[in-house]
Amino acid sequence: MAPTSETLTAERILEATEEVLRRHGPAKATVVDVARALGVSHGSVYRHFRTKAALREAVTKRWLDRTSETLAGIAADENRAPEARLRDWLAALFAAKRRKAGLDPELFATYTVLTDENGGAVAEHIADLTGQLERIVRAGAESGVFTAPAPAATARAVFHATDRFHDPCHAREWEQPGIEGEFEAVVDLVLRGLRAAQGRP
Numbered sequence: 001m002a003p004t005s006e007t008l009t010a011e012r013i014l015e016a017t018e019e020v021l022r023r024h025g026p027a028k029a030t031v032v033d034v035a036r037a038l039g040v041s042h043g044s045v046y047r048h049f050r051t052k053a054a055l056r057e058a059v060t061k062r063w064l065d066r067t068s069e070t071l072a073g074i075a076a077d078e079n080r081a082p083e084a085r086l087r088d089w090l091a092a093l094f095a096a097k098r099r100k101a102g103l104d105p106e107l108f109a110t111y112t113v114l115t116d117e118n119g120g121a122v123a124e125h126i127a128d129l130t131g132q133l134e135r136i137v138r139a140g141a142e143s144g145v146f147t148a149p150a151p152a153a154t155a156r157a158v159f160h161a162t163d164r165f166h167d168p169c170h171a172r173e174w175e176q177p178g179i180e181g182e183f184e185a186v187v188d189l190v191l192r193g194l195r196a197a198q199g200r201p
Helices: 009-024 030-039 042-048 052-076 084-103 106-119 119-142 151-161 168-172 180-196
Strands: none
Touching: 009 030, 009 042, 009 052, 009 106, 030 042, 030 052, 052 084, 052 106, 052 119, 084 106, 084 119, 084 168, 084 180, 106 119, 106 168, 119 151, 151 180
């Protein structure tokens, strides 16, 4: 049975929007397509999302948030050593991006277009990720494992230094032979840099 406007939720609309985007791509997907997939009028969709742009931004944010949520547990695990947390966090970010690009390339390509349109959602996502990194770097600095007098700036530097392994513009490189070794080499370099002032190998 098709949902009524009373049972229609923002989450259901976002799920349907994702399916419509997967089927039609960002250039052809419309609010009418989303409404049709849900069995409701397009006015019902507009009651939850006032414009097509707002709907596209919300579905982009939802997609980006999935990655953030995956990583948040690693960043928050204060029972583990900061070096292990940083290594695992970066590895989980790379794995999440590779999985999205490899398992659903059509949707990944669609979201690459949508993230270009939705600078606010992307900026918020990057701020969340660098905030998680800052938490790890700060824990390392406070325990004397890392030398990082400015944890926020250091976190941003780590994020940018590992850009090749999480920015979607590099997605074609993620399945190349040897990419895992290159990733490990960059992470090792980052960790050596964070320990360098203490003279640790």
